[in-house]
Amino acid sequence: MKKYDVIIIGSGLGGLECGYILSRKGYRVCILEKNPQIGGCLQTFRRGNISFDTGFHYVGGLEEGQSLYPLFRYFGLTDLPWRKMDENCFAEIVLDGKSYCFASGHERFADAMSSYFPHQRRQIAAYTAFLKKVGDNIMNSFFPERRNEFTASSLYERSAYAFLQESIDDPLLRNVLSGASLTMEPNAEQLPLYVFAQINNSFIQSAWRLKGGGSLIADKLVESIRHMGGDVLTHAEVMRLTEHNGLITSVRCKNGEEFSGTYVISSIHPSLTLSLIPDSRQIRKIYRKRIDDLANSYGIFTTHLQLKANTVPYLNRNIYIFRGRTPWDYACYRAGEKTTAALVGFQLPCESAYTSNIDILTPMHWQEVAPWAEAKDESYRAFKMRKAEECIALASEKLPGLKAHIDRIYTSTPLTYRDYTGTKEGSAYGVRKDYRHLMYTLLTPQTPIPNLLLTGQNIGFHGILGVSMTSFFTCAQIVGMKSLLKELET
Ligand SMILES: Cc1cc2nc3c(=O)[nH]c(=O)nc-3n(C[C@H](O)[C@H](O)[C@H](O)COP(=O)(O)OP(=O)(O)OC[C@H]3O[C@@H](n4cnc5c(N)ncnc54)[C@H](O)[C@@H]3O)c2cc1C
Numbered sequence: 001m002k003k004y005d006v007i008i009i010g011s012g013l014g015g016l017e018c019g020y021i022l023s024r025k026g027y028r029v030c031i032l033e034k035n036p037q038i039g040g041c042l043q044t045f046r047r048g049n050i051s052f053d054t055g056f057h058y059v060g061g062l063e064e065g066q067s068l069y070p071l072f073r074y075f076g077l078t079d080l081p082w083r084k085m086d087e088n089c090f091a092e093i094v095l096d097g098k099s100y101c102f103a104s105g106h107e108r109f110a111d112a113m114s115s116y117f118p119h120q121r122r123q124i125a126a127y128t129a130f131l132k133k134v135g136d137n138i139m140n141s142f143f144p145e146r147r148n149e150f151t152a153s154s155l156y157e158r159s160a161y162a163f164l165q166e167s168i169d170d171p172l173l174r175n176v177l178s179g180a181s182l183t184m185e186p187n188a189e190q191l192p193l194y195v196f197a198q199i200n201n202s203f204i205q206s207a208w209r210l211k212g213g214g215s216l217i218a219d220k221l222v223e224s225i226r227h228m229g230g231d232v233l234t235h236a237e238v239m240r241l242t243e244h245n246g247l248i249t250s251v252r253c254k255n256g257e258e259f260s261g262t263y264v265i266s267s268i269h270p271s272l273t274l275s276l277i278p279d280s281r282q283i284r285k286i287y288r289k290r291i292d293d294l295a296n297s298y299g300i301f302t303t304h305l306q307l308k309a310n311t312v313p314y315l316n317r318n319i320y321i322f323r324g325r326t327p328w329d330y331a332c333y334r335a336g337e338k339t340t341a342a343l344v345g346f347q348l349p350c351e352s353a354y355t356s357n358i359d360i361l362t363p364m365h366w367q368e369v370a371p372w373a374e375a376k377d378e379s380y381r382a383f384k385m386r387k388a389e390e391c392i393a394l395a396s397e398k399l400p401g402l403k404a405h406i407d408r409i410y411t412s413t414p415l416t417y418r419d420y421t422g423t424k425e426g427s428a429y430g431v432r433k434d435y436r437h438l439m440y441t442l443l444t445p446q447t448p449i450p451n452l453l454l455t456g457q458n459i460g461f462h463g464i465l466g467v468s469m470t471s472f473f474t475c476a477q478i479v480g481m482k483s484l485l486k487e488l489e490t
Contacts, residue, residue, distance in 0.1 A: 012040025
């Protein structure tokens with residue numbers, strides 16, 4: 001049996017970042033990934049010479065002094081070929097045919113919004129200042145000695161929807177401000193304010209695409225981990241954890257290989273983690289039931305369009321399109337309803353002024369694909385094609401003639417994610433956080449087994465920024481909060 005200081009299950013962003021932090025701290029780590037490709041949601045796939053992203057399209061806050069910058073500087077990721085998105089319009093929100101631009105920078109954002117809603121200028125300024133305050137303080141809330149009144153539970157136990165109702169009078173403006181929320185499942189009854197504010201703030205700070213796709217992030221982290229003496233193994237699906245005297249003593253993979261570590265960190269869904277130790281003495285039935293019962297966010301249906309060469313000019317912004325519904329409605333659409341919301345993202349070209357491919361993302365609940373969970377047949381393919389046609393029709397509102405420029409169409413559904421990343425119910429953002437039941441839905445890294453820790457999007461926050469913050473929080477349980485904070489700040 002191979003021995004390490006830390007065994008990490010899963011090589012998505014959460015697993016790799018924990019591997020990086022602990023390797024840098026001198027721990028010998030081994031990351032076990034079930035797939036042939038590392039990266040989880042950061043994976044890309046190639047068709048011909050075109051590369052398609054899967055669970056990564058853009059990040060926010062990558063300039064010095066902003067939310068993601070110190071974390072990505074620590075991980076050595078700021079030198080990747082990032083390209084800033086249009087400062088005057090990194091996100092175009094299209095509500096029933098009318099466009100509103102999100103501009104980068106808090107002042108520019110407030111000015112742009114006020115040009116559409118001059119009567120709401122004061123409320124827009126207050127809203128923007130509030131988002132900034134959340135962004136400036138959210139990381140501190142992880143560290144007890146840095147907590148303040150603002151980051152206390154009042155921020156966590158507030159509803160995003162109610163906050164908008166209370167702070168913005170104009171209902172249309174409320175919908176515009178919520179227009180980029182496909183990235184967080186905008187459910188009026190559950191979405192906590194901290195999720196809404198933290199994500200929107202980071203994109204308002206500055207928005208960035210990556211030339212070459214999300215797999216560059218994973219590749220760079222793996223290279224650094226290996227350079228520091230760690231191992232990253234693919235084709236290593238963890239099937240079983242063995243518990244002895246209240247601790248995890250070994251990790252067994254599908255191919256029979258066994259590993260041991262002083263600590264085990266799992267970046268996969270907590271319920272799937274517990275299923276790896278069915279006979280644990282430490283995990284009580286009630287804890288297992290609580291974790292198994294957690295609801296998960298919706299999944300995403302993506303229509304990946306390969307375009308004919310030099311037909312569609314590259315657009316340095318994302319377009320969020322809504323038809324006949326508000327951003328707050330589409331988290332609760334019913335299976336079989338027509339597609340009324342989509343995020344259209346463009347692949348950053350290397351040299352050309354034209355893009356080679358476009359992704360159209362729309363929410364999709366697990367129930368919609370559940371009939372094919374065991375076996376996919378012709379009806380599944382027909383379902384995907386029907387959905388893709390709807391997405392293309394929606395995107396054509398802003399990109400007239402798009403259909404004529406399509407060379408090939410590829411699709412992915414929550415079933416694809418269930419199969420590739422093992423995510424429960426193909427959920428895009430993991431465990432659904434609920435401001436009414438925060439104690440239950442905002443998990444901490446600790447488990448009843450002292451040397452088994454959790455990380456990744458199911459724990460604190462989702463998205464690239466959220467998972468990165470959570471990675472620090474998880475590793476702080478091993479190396480201590482103070483030393484990590486110090487390194488982060490130098
Ligand atoms: C369609 C889509 C678009 C998105 N776009 C963006 C975006 O533009 N910007 C942004 O900030 N966020 C985006 N996100 C969210 C972001 O990608 C995720 O929050 C983040 O990457 C999750 O990382 P993770 O490490 O928690 O999980 P994952 O990436 O799911 O990693 C888990 C890993 O564990 C592996 N695994 C599972 N079971 C086992 C096992 N038994 N043994 C070994 N390995 C196992 C999986 O194969 C996977 O590699 C998007 C998500 C989706 C789905």
